[in-house]
Amino acid sequence: xxxxxxxxxxxxxxxxxxxxxxxxxxxxxxxxxxxxxxxxxxxxxxxxxxxxxxxxxxxxxxxxxxxxxxxxxxxxxxxxxxxxxxxxxxxxxxxxxxxxxxxxxxxxxxxxxxxxxxxxxxxxxxxxxxxxxxxxxxxxxxxxxxxxxxxxxxxxxxxxxxxxxxxxxxxxxxxxxxxxxxxxxxxxxxxxxxxxxxxxxxxxxxxxxxxxxxxxxxxxxxxxxxxxxxxxxxxxxxxxxxxxxxxxxxxxxxxxxxxxxxxxxxxxxxxxxxxxxxxxxxxxxxxxxxxxxxxxxxxxxxxxxxxxxxxxxxxxxxxxxxxxxxxxxxxxxxxxxxxxxxxxxxxxxxxxxxxxxxxxxxxxxxxxxxxxxxxxxxxxxxxxxxxxxxxxxxxxxxxxxxxxxxxxxxxxxxxxxxxxxxxxxxxxxxxxxxxxxxxxxxxxxxxxxxxxxxxxxxxxxxxxx
Amino acid sequence: xxxxxxxxxxxxxxxxxxxxxxxxxxxxxxxxxxxxxxxxxxxxxxxxxxxxxxxxxxxxxxxxxxxxxxxxxxxxxxxxxxxxxxxxxxxxxxxxxxxxxxxxxxxxxxxxxxxxxxxxxxxxxxxxxxxxxxxxxxxxxxxxxxxxxxxxxxxxxxxxxxxxxxxxxxxxxxxxxxxxxxxxxxxxxxxxxxxxxxxxx
Ligand code: SF4
Numbered sequence: 001x002x003x004x005x006x007x008x009x010x011x012x013x014x015x016x017x018x019x020x021x022x023x024x025x026x027x028x029x030x031x032x033x034x035x036x037x038x039x040x041x042x043x044x045x046x047x048x049x050x051x052x053x054x055x056x057x058x059x060x061x062x063x064x065x066x067x068x069x070x071x072x073x074x075x076x077x078x079x080x081x082x083x084x085x086x087x088x089x090x091x092x093x094x095x096x097x098x099x100x101x102x103x104x105x106x107x108x109x110x111x112x113x114x115x116x117x118x119x120x121x122x123x124x125x126x127x128x129x130x131x132x133x134x135x136x137x138x139x140x141x142x143x144x145x146x147x148x149x150x151x152x153x154x155x156x157x158x159x160x161x162x163x164x165x166x167x168x169x170x171x172x173x174x175x176x177x178x179x180x181x182x183x184x185x186x187x188x189x190x191x192x193x194x195x196x197x198x199x200x201x202x203x204x205x206x207x208x209x210x211x212x213x214x215x216x217x218x219x220x221x222x223x224x225x226x227x228x229x230x231x232x233x234x235x236x237x238x239x240x241x242x243x244x245x246x247x248x249x250x251x252x253x254x255x256x257x258x259x260x261x262x263x264x265x266x267x268x269x270x271x272x273x274x275x276x277x278x279x280x281x282x283x284x285x286x287x288x289x290x291x292x293x294x295x296x297x298x299x300x301x302x303x304x305x306x307x308x309x310x311x312x313x314x315x316x317x318x319x320x321x322x323x324x325x326x327x328x329x330x331x332x333x334x335x336x337x338x339x340x341x342x343x344x345x346x347x348x349x350x351x352x353x354x355x356x357x358x359x360x361x362x363x364x365x366x367x368x369x370x371x372x373x374x375x376x377x378x379x380x381x382x383x384x385x386x387x388x389x390x391x392x393x394x395x396x397x398x399x400x401x402x403x404x405x406x407x408x409x410x411x412x413x414x415x416x417x418x419x420x421x422x423x424x425x426x427x428x429x430x431x432x433x434x435x436x437x438x439x440x441x442x443x444x445x446x447x448x449x450x451x452x453x454x455x456x457x458x459x460x461x462x463x464x465x
Numbered sequence: 466x467x468x469x470x471x472x473x474x475x476x477x478x479x480x481x482x483x484x485x486x487x488x489x490x491x492x493x494x495x496x497x498x499x500x501x502x503x504x505x506x507x508x509x510x511x512x513x514x515x516x517x518x519x520x521x522x523x524x525x526x527x528x529x530x531x532x533x534x535x536x537x538x539x540x541x542x543x544x545x546x547x548x549x550x551x552x553x554x555x556x557x558x559x560x561x562x563x564x565x566x567x568x569x570x571x572x573x574x575x576x577x578x579x580x581x582x583x584x585x586x587x588x589x590x591x592x593x594x595x596x597x598x599x600x601x602x603x604x605x606x607x608x609x610x611x612x613x614x615x616x617x618x619x620x621x622x623x624x625x626x627x628x629x630x631x632x633x634x635x636x637x638x639x640x641x642x643x644x645x646x647x648x649x650x651x652x653x654x655x656x657x658x659x660x661x662x663x664x665x666x
Contacts, residue, residue, distance in 0.1 A: 015648040016641050022623055024641060026648050028656060036542065038498035047635070058659040064496065078496040085498045096659050104664055115664070117657050129541040129565055145543035145569035147634070155638045157645055161621065193483060194535050194561055227538065229564055247663035254655035261653070293483050293538075314482045314534060314582075321481075381665070413492040432487040432539060434510050 002268025004165045005234050006200040009140040009265065013123050015157055022159040028122040029139075030152050031108045032059035032095065034086040035413070036127030040150035041089040051093040053156045058117065059090050059097040062107045063413050067376055067403035070100050079414065093153075106379020106405045109133040109347040113217065114381055116246025120235035120262040125152055130347050130429065131230075132223035136216035137243075138235035138265045140200070143224060163229045164274035166199040167267075170207040172282035177463055179357070180215035181349060181427070181446035183207065184222045185287040187279055189297040196228030199275065202267060203233050207281040213242040214353035221348045222429050225294040234266040286461040288334055289431050289444040291322035296431075298334060300449065300461055306330040325433055326441050327421070334459050337443070341424040342373040342400075342454040343436070344447060346410040349427035350378025354447040355386050359394040361451035361462050367399030368457030373450075374416060375400050376408040400454065412437040425453040466574045468631035471603040472555045474528030476592040476611070479518055484532050485539035486566060490548040503548035523596035529556045531588050537566025546573045556602045558609060558618065560585050571624040572634060578602060578609065578618035588616070604629055 003011075016024040030053075037059070044051060051057065064079045074080035083100070090097035098104040104111055109130055112118040120138035125131060127149040134141035144158065151158055170183060188195075203219055211219075216233050223231030240259055243249045250258045289297040290304050296319070298305065307319035307330065323330065328337070344350075344358050355377065367373055375395045377383035383405050386392055392402045409416040410428035418424055418440025427450050431442035443459060452460040494506025511517040518524050530549065536559050537545060546569045549557070557575065560582040570577045580588075591611045592598060601610040602618075604625060609616045627634065638645075 016644045020622060024638065024644075026645070026652075029659070035495050039500050039543075042498075042500075043635075049635070055658040055660040063492070076496075082496050082498055096662050117659060119657055122656070127541055127543075129539065131541075143541035143565055145541055145546070145565060145572060147543060147569065147572035151635050151638065154635045155645060156649075157638055159623075159634065159638065161623070193538055197561065197564060224539075224565075227535075227564065247665050248657045248659075250655040250657075257653065258655045293485065318482050411487075411492045413495065430485075430487065430539065432485045434491050435487050438491070438493075438510060 002271035004267045004271045004273060005138065005202050005265055006140060006165055006232055009121055009123070010162065012121065022161040024157050025123055025160050027125050027152050027156055027158060028056060029112070029117055029124045030057045031112055031124070031126035032057060032149070033063055033108050033128065034061050034082045035063045036146050037089065037149055038082065038085045039146050040153055041093065043150040044153055049154045051095065051153045054094040056156060057095050059086060059095050060105055060108050060111055061086060061100050063407045063411065065100050065406045066414050067406050067408050067416055070404045103380050103384065106381065107347045107350060107407055109221065110350060110378035110382065113137065114379060116243055116249035119243065120239060121265050125158065129224040130221050132228070133217050133221040133347055135220040135223065135230050135232040136213060137239055138232060138262065140230055140232065142230040163198055163200045166196065166201040166275040166277065167273040168201050168203045169205045169276060169278040170203060170281055171205040172207060172280055174207060174281050174284065177286060177448060177461055178284045179446045179448060180211060180218040182284055182287040183279065183281065184219045185289065185294065185297045185444060186284055188222065188226045188295045191226050191277060193225065193293050193295040194227045196223065196226040199228050200230045200232065201228045203231060208233055209236065212353060213238060214351045217351070218348055222294065225429055235262045286446060286449050288449060288459055290326065290328060290334065291319065292325055292431055292433050294429065294431060294444060296322055297444070300334050300459060302334055304328045304330050304332045304334065335464070337459045338457055339425045339443070339453055339459065340371065340422045341418060342371060342450050343409045343424055343426040343428060344373065344450050345376030345378060345408055346428035347378060348429040349447050350376060350382065352382050352385050354427065355382065355391050358447040358451040359391045361448060362398045362455065363394050365398060365455045367454050371454055371457050373400035373454045374403060374409055376403045377405045380405045409436050411435060412440070425450050425459060466631045466633060469574060469576060469604055469628045471601060471605070472528065473599050473601040474555060475524060475526055475597055476529045476531060476588065476600040477518055477524045477527035478589040478592040479530055479532040480589060482533035483535045483538060486537055486542050486545040486563070487539055489537065489545040490542065495542060495544050500547050501551055503544050504551035507548040507552045521596060526553065528553050529558065529600050529602060530554050531558045531585060531592065534559065534561040534582060536562050538563035541565045543569040543573060546570050546575050550575055558585070558588060571628065574628065576602065576604060576628060578620060580616060580618045584616050
């Protein structure tokens with residue numbers, strides 16, 4: 001029987017296997033940020049252990065960093081301590097770091113691909129649940145906790161029980177105005193937030209093949225939002241073209257050797273997945289969330305659902321609570337929901353393609369009265385590229401705030417937060433209670449919907465303009 | 466890590482599903498650089514709500530948490546596990562958990578006991594019938610004793626073994642150092658390295 005893509009990558013990284021024990025997997029790339037690493041570095045220090053492979057490790061500052069006045073010292077002393085601690089740890093252990101103000105600083109899942117460090121067939125880990133983003137390149141990439149961060153630092157390996165495999169077949173041409181974000185939001189609404197638990201999923205089919213790397217990353221990014229261990233896509237010419245010429249991509253003979261290997265990374269035609277899900281892309285429309293988990297979503301042209309409509313009593317109770325938290329009434333058309341803030345950014349939709357798509361919609365328009373919009377590039381380099389293309393001007397002329405790179409309002413750890421009761425349309429990946437600030441209400445949307453919403457002030461798509 | 470064999474403590478029914486890691490501890494509480502002190506952020510949004518279960522005096526000193534399905538989904542923050550432990554929880558009993566949360570718990574020594582949702586419902590009823598009642602969770606026999614009743618729970622064998630023995634994971638892996646080095650020697654030269662650093666010109 002043939003092998004799936006994830007079987008191949010998994011098996012190529014098994015250092016040791018023993019009955020009754022998880023496989024010991026070798027880790028090719030370890031990305032580190034300020035929030036989930038300090039206790040891991042401390043652990044190494046306490047045990048007197050070195051960091052085994054500094055040449056496979058890279059750190060950046062993203063979660064906690066300000067997006068305004070980035071050259072001034074960080075105002076919040078606790079945030080400052082955490083960032084300073086990362087800098088000191090990186091210096092002590094010899095880890096490469098891209099600090100605030102550096103051109104390669106940014107959200108960890110944006111800078112790995114941007115530098116060409118994220119490559120097909122690698123194992124990539126990071127103390128961050130959105131690490132699956134790197135799976136868009138055919139890497140086996142997953143988020144880990146701080147104890148595991150320390151484990152990788154000390155051993156460059158991780159003991160891992162082997163998950164099952166699932167295929168997500170997405171076929172057909174996406175209708176105009178429907179993006180990768182809508183695909184993944186529709187998928188999660190269909191399978192539920194726990195639908196992928198215990199699986200490495202492979203997104204495949206003609207819709208994926210036609211997608212840019214940016215779109216593919218948006219989909220893989222949200223794998224964790226339906227519980228999957230990792231999300232992967234087979235590398236192809238689009239992948240190779242994206243990588244070619246990037247700072248850490250192989251060159252010359254090594255490029256050829258790498259491509260020859262990458263071309264073996266696909267699911268064999270006779271391989272069997274443990275589970276399969278299918279999505280007809282031609283039937284999709286812009287998708288938005290109404291509730292407090294990413295599975296609580298509906299098409300933009302639908303209405304806020306009625307809790308009684310859910311057959312499962314647990315879902316019904318969750319829906320009731322979500323409507324109360326979100327301050328919504330069942331039956332209200334989604335399009336009539338008024339927002340206060342629009343957030344364009346994050347590792348889901350903070351890449352150059354996302355900024356271009358939004359700027360295209362905004363060009364020449366004015367922001368709706370009473371609405372504020374934050375545009376936060378995913379990395380400093382995305383920011384520079386946007387400036388070179390004049391996108392910053394489009395955003396500023398429109399009335400949006402153009403900020404420096406980082407996670408920002410995606411998780412509201414820095415000053416970019418929603419006030420209690422404030423409602424946002426956000427291109428990020430989590431609409432959890434309080435995610436963007438205590439009491440804040442989040443609707444997850446695509447960059448196109450974010451832009452149209454900023455113009456109209458209510459959840460909208462470009463087709464409504 | 467300390468060995469875990471069994472624990473007896475107050476059972477806390479948390480009748481909510483999808484309690485994600487942002488609910489367990491919001492991001493603003495993640496700024497500490499230690500593993501302690503996170504109890505102040507535990508369930509922060511609900512701590513001022515008089516109806517919240519931990520604000521009922523009988524449950525306040527609870528050490529066995531029984532949440533609804535999909536507990537600990539979302540972020541990889543191990544701070545969620547530390548916050549629960551810092552507060553005093555030793556065991557979480559539930560039907561479905563976020564994978565990373567479950568993995569983090571096993572590493573940090575918080576026991577995650579898997580049972581069917583129907584068992585969760587029974588445990589909720591027992592814990593609510595007599596607020597402050599103590600349950601006993603025994604890892605060796607994989608059982609939960611609640612009054613007269615005994616329920617079995619599931620936990621993967623390897624995690625259970627590590628918890629029972631109090632093993633240091635990194636120490637165990639480092640005994641396989643020779644195999645790690647042998648594997649490293651076979652890695653192709655074109656694989657990316659972060660050092661020396663290269664950046665776009
Ligand atoms: S942008 Fe948001 S989801 Fe992505 S790494 Fe930062 S906080 Fe996490």
